Amino acid sequence: MLESLSEKLQATLADVRAHGTLTEADISAAMREIRLALLEADVNFQVVRSFTGAVREKALGGDIIGKLNPGQQVVKIVSDELTELMGGQAEELTFSPRPPTVILMAGLQGSGKTTATGKLARYLREQHRSSVAVAACDVYRPAAVEQLIKVGTQAGAAVYEQGTDRDPVKIAAWARDRAISEGKDVLIVDTSGRLHVDEALMRELADIKRAIRPDHIWLVVDAMTGQDAVNVAEQFGETVDFDGVIMSKLDGDARGGAALSVKAVTGKPIIFASTGEKQDQFERFHPDRMAQRILGMGDVMSLIEKAEAAYDEQQARELERKFRKNEFTFDDFLDQLKQIRRLGPLQNILGMLPGVGSQIKDLKVDEREFDRIQAIILSMTAQERRRPEIIKGRRRLRIANGSGTSVQQVKALITQFEQMRKVMRQVSQGKTPDLGALMGGGPRRR
Numbered sequence: 001m002l003e004s005l006s007e008k009l010q011a012t013l014a015d016v017r018a019h020g021t022l023t024e025a026d027i028s029a030a031m032r033e034i035r036l037a038l039l040e041a042d043v044n045f046q047v048v049r050s051f052t053g054a055v056r057e058k059a060l061g062g063d064i065i066g067k068l069n070p071g072q073q074v075v076k077i078v079s080d081e082l083t084e085l086m087g088g089q090a091e092e093l094t095f096s097p098r099p100p101t102v103i104l105m106a107g108l109q110g111s112g113k114t115t116a117t118g119k120l121a122r123y124l125r126e127q128h129r130s131s132v133a134v135a136a137c138d139v140y141r142p143a144a145v146e147q148l149i150k151v152g153t154q155a156g157a158a159v160y161e162q163g164t165d166r167d168p169v170k171i172a173a174w175a176r177d178r179a180i181s182e183g184k185d186v187l188i189v190d191t192s193g194r195l196h197v198d199e200a201l202m203r204e205l206a207d208i209k210r211a212i213r214p215d216h217i218w219l220v221v222d223a224m225t226g227q228d229a230v231n232v233a234e235q236f237g238e239t240v241d242f243d244g245v246i247m248s249k250l251d252g253d254a255r256g257g258a259a260l261s262v263k264a265v266t267g268k269p270i271i272f273a274s275t276g277e278k279q280d281q282f283e284r285f286h287p288d289r290m291a292q293r294i295l296g297m298g299d300v301m302s303l304i305e306k307a308e309a310a311y312d313e314q315q316a317r318e319l320e321r322k323f324r325k326n327e328f329t330f331d332d333f334l335d336q337l338k339q340i341r342r343l344g345p346l347q348n349i350l351g352m353l354p355g356v357g358s359q360i361k362d363l364k365v366d367e368r369e370f371d372r373i374q375a376i377i378l379s380m381t382a383q384e385r386r387r388p389e390i391i392k393g394r395r396r397l398r399i400a401n402g403s404g405t406s407v408q409q410v411k412a413l414i415t416q417f418e419q420m421r422k423v424m425r426q427v428s429q430g431k432t433p434d435l436g437a438l439m440g441g442g443p444r445r446r
Contacts, residue, residue: 008037010296013078017071027059030074042226042257047085047264055081079291085260086287087269091244093128093284096215100133100179100187104212106205106240107220108232109193112248114144116220116274117190118151119282120246123272125156130185135175136161137168137208138192148190154279158184168192168204173211189214197235205240217242218271221258223250229258233266244271247285251275259290323424330385333417334377337370375403376413388414 012033019026031052038048058077095101103120107113117134124130134152136159138144145161152159160175172189179187191208194201209217219242221229236242245262250273263269270285322328377385379402384391391399391414400407 005037005041006294006296008040009034009078009294012037013071013075013295016074019071022059022070022074024060027056027074031056034078038260041260044227044230044257044261044265047261050264051081051085075295079295082260082291082294083288085264086285086290087263088287090284090286090288091269091271093271094215095128095185100176100184101216102176102179102212102214103186103188104205104209104214104217105188105190105220105246106217106236106242107193108197108222109141109195111193111220111222112274113193113220114138114147114190115151116246116248116272116282117148117188118155118157119274119279120272121152121157121186121188122155122279123282124186128185131183132156132186132188133158133160133175133179133182133184135172135179135187135189137171137175138190139164139166139168139171140192144190144192151279157188158182160187169207169211172208176212187212197232202239209240216244218244218246219268220246220248221262223247223258223273226257227261230261230265233262233268237266237268242268244269246270246272246274248274251277251281263287323421326421328421328424330377330380330388330417334374334385337374372403372405372409373413376400376405376410379403388417 012030015033016022016026016030034055035048035052038051039045043051055074055077058081059074105113105117105120121132121134125132132155134148134155134157136145136148138148145164149159149161160171160178162171162174168191172191175189176187189208189212191205192201217240219233219236219240221233223229225232233245245266245268247259247262247270250259259270259273270287273283273285273290275281275283322332376399379399380388380391384395384399391410396407396410400410403410
């Protein structure tokens, strides 16, 4: 996520931290590097000038010059200013006291609006236990209705559609009436886009807005288009009073200009960010956490939230009991593996750990290793999963053949499982574990 910008800012700040003391010339040199990094990331020029000016002023006025170990103070100033640049605090989600809460999704064609509609529906259903419906009002783009049916169904939402022959304004009004009659908590209206901002697009949005009186209008912008995304948001803001932005494709090779500029230019906050192709790779946008990620400080709070969502407290207690009693089986291991995978791609998870992001950028985690482990476990009998010590010669061969792996891979997994079980039993009993026993296990480099 914003890797190029992150690397350059981290390198500049690492150089600042390396100085025993800082002079005004040192700070000026650092500001030049930060300015170049932001401009290369396609951040709005006025935003860059304002940002670096604020950092420089606080650094020079913060009793830093000539002090020992001032680097961390400069890093904090940069982090705080980045946070403010992107909006300060995360925007609170508000719901109508008289359901349904109606959300109107706007954006240009190709911005990822329909995909974001499905992801938002899934998020609200899972995180807020909302009953969600989505309305297909994009009647111009080929296959748009079919796409919304697919992503809406995957998200567990009701899909309201009347094909492509009706007026989208009438479809939106019909969908709102249906959402009310069916007692839905949220209705998300997917509107049509254009290749550029034009009068027809704005007129249709205005007509739909009058027909359904939405509680929120959220603009979907493509992070990969950089400053163009901010220009689009500014143009929408002149004619449609949207109240928030959903940043799509933030996981791509985005230069970062949109994420860093949109709040400062439009005054509208980023509400959500799409961080991957899968439906669950969609999260609330927290400016402070994003600033920390960019500066290599990790994002522990988001990692904790992901873990809390994936893990059940009662299951955790039962798991601890099994470790203590040495009753942890391959079935339990498979359940844990599935829960870990629900957190998202392993490389993304590692990137949330402080100080790890820059170290793993060249590390390619082979996610297929998890598939091989799962195939081996599923090729075992119920008895073998409970008692892996009985898996010898012929059993190993049968499991290898059934899982499409080798006998050596089956043997290695069983050995690592036993070592892991031993270490976790030591941990649960309050003993110092023999971590050397686990060396060599886990996903491999490619």
